[in-house]
Amino acid sequence: MPVITILYYLITAFIVALLAWNFGREKKSVNDMILYLLVIVPLLLRILRVK
C-alpha cells in the first residue's frame, strides 16, 4: 500500500475519532447528533474497507 494511502487512512481514522468524540459529548442537540452520525458513515466504511 502506498505511503499516501496509509496517510489518508490515518487522517480518516482521526476524523472518525473526532466525530465519535463529539457525538459522545453532545447532550442536547439531536440535530448535531444526526449530523455527526451522517458524516461518520462513509468515513467508517472506508476505514473498515467495506465494499
Place this chain on the structure above:
Amino acid sequence: MNKERIIKIVLIAVIGMIAALGAIPLYRHRHFPMPFVAGPGVTRVVKLSNYGPGLKGKIVDADIFVMEGKEPGGKAFLMADTHANEPAGLLAMMILIENAVVEKGTLYVVPTFNASASRNTKPGDGYPLYFDIPTDWGQVRFRMGNRDASPLEQWPDPDVYIHYPDKQMLSYLDVRNTNRTWPGRPDGPLMERVTYAAMEMMRQEKIDLAVDFHGAETMFPVTNCIVAPQKSAKIATMASMTVKAMEGFDNHVEPSPGNFHGLSHREIGDFSDTLPFLLEAPIPFLDQPTGPKTVKLLLDGEDPFLLSLSAAKKLFVPYDETGWPMDKRIGQHASVALEILKQFSKKNPERAIKLSGFPRYAEIVRNGVGTYYHDPAKADPKSVHYE
C-alpha cells in the same frame, strides 16, 4: 438508562439501518453476474493478469476471450467497457463472443475492460443500475456502469492526475479513467496497471490492431467517428468511406491529438507496433440537457430536449423523433470494426484476419441485438463465463 443515551442508541440504529438499506442495491449491482455464452469461435479464456503485475485476484482482472482461427494470420485486440457507461461496445462484443468464428488470425476480446467501472454507478446523475435487452427466450440483464473505476478499488484520488510518462496534468478523476491511464506502468495506480497489462499483451502477442469501443454525446464534436493517429489514418479513412458507400451511415475520421496524453488511440500507437482505433457511437443518454436518465433513454436515445437542440443545429449528428437506438449504435460498431479488419487484411494479406458469424449494421438494426444472444440456462455450463 437516561434519555440522552436512549436517543443516541435509537439514532445509531436508525442511521445504520438507512445506510444498510441504501447499500444493499449497490452491493447487489457490484456483484451482479453478466453471463456470456462462449460460442464456437472462443478457443480459450485467459486473464489480463497473465500480462501484468498487481491484478491477480482483484475485481479488475478482466477476462480475455481468445478466438483463434484454424489458419494463422494477424491479431486484433477488441475492448469494450473502457467507459462502462457507454454499453454499445459491450453488447457488440457479446454478439461477437457468442456467435463469431475466426477463420484466419486471432482476436483477443475483452468485453469489460474496466471491470471496476462496470460495477460502479453515478448516483448524482440518477443512473439506472441495470438495463434489459429483450430476446426470443426472455430478457438479458446487464449492469449499467460508470465512466471511471470505483474508488473502492483505487483510493485516494490526487488533486491533479499527472500522467505517466508525459507528466501532462489531467483532471483528478482521470486517475480512475482507463482511457487516460495508457500506456500505464507496472507499479502505478491500479488503473495504470490495467492499461499496462493490456500494453504488455499487445507487445508480447504482437497484436496488429486494437479497437476501443466507446460512445459520445451528440453535443460533443468527437462523436459518430473513428479516432485514429497518423499511423492508423489510412485504414480508418478507407473504413469510413466504405461504410458510408456500402452501408449508408456516416462515421467520419477524427485525428488523434498528438499532445493529449493517456488515450488509447494515442498511447497504444506510440508505445507499441499496434495500430489503434477508437470508435465513437452517439449516445444521447450521456448528453447533459436531457430528461431523466432512464433505461428507455439509454436504449432508444429519444429525448425532446435534444430534438429542440437538433432543430437549432446544436448537435453534431443527425437527430430526429426516432432518437439514436441502441441497435443502430451496436450495428455501427460491428460494421466499422469489421471494415477496419477487412482494410487491414487487404493491405497485409500475410497478416489477414477473417471471421464469420458477426453481423453487420443492417442485419443488427433489422433483427435487433437480442436475436444474437444465447440462453445461458440452456448452454453447456462450461461455456458460460460471468463478467
